[in-house]
Amino acid sequence: MAIKPVKVSQLNSYIKRVLQSDPLLNSVSVIGEISNLKFHGTGHVYFTLKDENSKISCFLPSEHFQRLRFELADGMEITAEGYIYLYEKGGSYSLNIRDIQVAGLGNLSIAFEKLKEKLFKEGLFDEKYKKPIPSFPERIAVITSETGAAVKDILKIIKNRNNLVDVLIYPVLVQGPGAAPDIAEAIRQVNLLFPETDTIIVGRGGGSIEELWAFNEEMVARSIFESKIPIISAVGHEIDFTIADFVADKRAETPTAAAQMAVPDVFALKEYVSQLGDKLQVQLHQVIRHKELELRYYNIEAMSLNLEKRIQLHRKQIENHHKEVMTAMNLFLINRKNKLDAVLAELEALNPRNIMKRGYSAIIGSDGRLKNSIHDFKAADKLTAVLADGKMDCTVEKIRRED
Numbered sequence: 001m002a003i004k005p006v007k008v009s010q011l012n013s014y015i016k017r018v019l020q021s022d023p024l025l026n027s028v029s030v031i032g033e034i035s036n037l038k039f040h041g042t043g044h045v046y047f048t049l050k051d052e053n054s055k056i057s058c059f060l061p062s063e064h065f066q067r068l069r070f071e072l073a074d075g076m077e078i079t080a081e082g083y084i085y086l087y088e089k090g091g092s093y094s095l096n097i098r099d100i101q102v103a104g105l106g107n108l109s110i111a112f113e114k115l116k117e118k119l120f121k122e123g124l125f126d127e128k129y130k131k132p133i134p135s136f137p138e139r140i141a142v143i144t145s146e147t148g149a150a151v152k153d154i155l156k157i158i159k160n161r162n163n164l165v166d167v168l169i170y171p172v173l174v175q176g177p178g179a180a181p182d183i184a185e186a187i188r189q190v191n192l193l194f195p196e197t198d199t200i201i202v203g204r205g206g207g208s209i210e211e212l213w214a215f216n217e218e219m220v221a222r223s224i225f226e227s228k229i230p231i232i233s234a235v236g237h238e239i240d241f242t243i244a245d246f247v248a249d250k251r252a253e254t255p256t257a258a259a260q261m262a263v264p265d266v267f268a269l270k271e272y273v274s275q276l277g278d279k280l281q282v283q284l285h286q287v288i289r290h291k292e293l294e295l296r297y298y299n300i301e302a303m304s305l306n307l308e309k310r311i312q313l314h315r316k317q318i319e320n321h322h323k324e325v326m327t328a329m330n331l332f333l334i335n336r337k338n339k340l341d342a343v344l345a346e347l348e349a350l351n352p353r354n355i356m357k358r359g360y361s362a363i364i365g366s367d368g369r370l371k372n373s374i375h376d377f378k379a380a381d382k383l384t385a386v387l388a389d390g391k392m393d394c395t396v397e398k399i400r401r402e403d
Helices: 008-021 105-122 149-161 179-193 218-226 243-247 255-262 266-297 300-349 352-357
Strands: 028-039 045-050 055-060 077-087 092-102 139-144 166-171 199-204 231-235 362-365 382-387 390-395
Touching: 008 077, 028 055, 055 077, 077 105, 092 105, 105 218, 105 243, 139 149, 139 179, 149 166, 149 199, 149 255, 166 179, 179 199, 179 218, 199 255, 218 243, 231 243, 231 255
Parallel strands: 055 092, 139 166, 139 199, 199 231
Antiparallel strands: 028 045, 028 077, 045 055, 077 092, 362 382, 382 390
């Protein structure tokens, strides 16, 4: 019996109906390794899931991708849950994914490093965004499980160190699929409803990487980064590091360390202040004693006596200076007088009248000028002889030259 030929589209449509009607293919879980991972601009994700013998194309819609708790990466082994879908026009089928599970330390490490690299590039780990932890808080909010050991340790430490701080316990899930949304929402609610909170402690006790994974999810990291209130991350033990630790304003090795970091030990502070008070009192007594000694040294009578002695000393110095100045002036005047007398004596010795008294006279010619040579006269010239007690008019009778 010949079978009537059908169109390609009819065949693909039939195959699609067969696939969709198969209950196994409508809800199937497939284990494989991710390869050829591509993120489309629409938000959808395309990749190939393979094992050692085969492979299948996979499609992850954007709405399901946004709910993932992990960062996908090539080489990661996953369990993908979804259904088989046939693309009629192209005649190809794929696994359309509803959810993805990641198991195994290696795969979780890949997801951890992938998200860490992404957030680092965005600047969520930068020191410039870290807020300081208040030194003397009045209110602490603790976001953790209300039944875990972490909350008991934190409350015990805070009570032993500081009984003045109010503690708000905000209970959340700390592991499992619902933990990350619960923690992220708690951080937002504390910021919104209790903005007066000084510090938030977010964390839990130790556990496996799977149990701590909620603190490695992107939504928790972003809620910590967006918090206006400083956050201390306290997840697991000292060797455990989570994405929350890198984003938080401060990382504590354990919840106990977080409590010690969040509040000061008021009892130790009181003891320290008491010691300072005792030391200050001793120093104050020493200062007072020193000032008393200074006051005794600088009493009024002593100061008056000292001032009087200083006045007498200065008066004596002034008198001595006065005597020295007067002696110097007298010596100066005597010296000047002696020099003046010597000059006067020289002038008197050169006075013409004094010379004339010794028998000399001055000859003045007819032109009224002093003459000192016979060459200035000739016979019959008129001249005047000036003597010590008067003058004589004379006529030259004869000139005698001395050879």
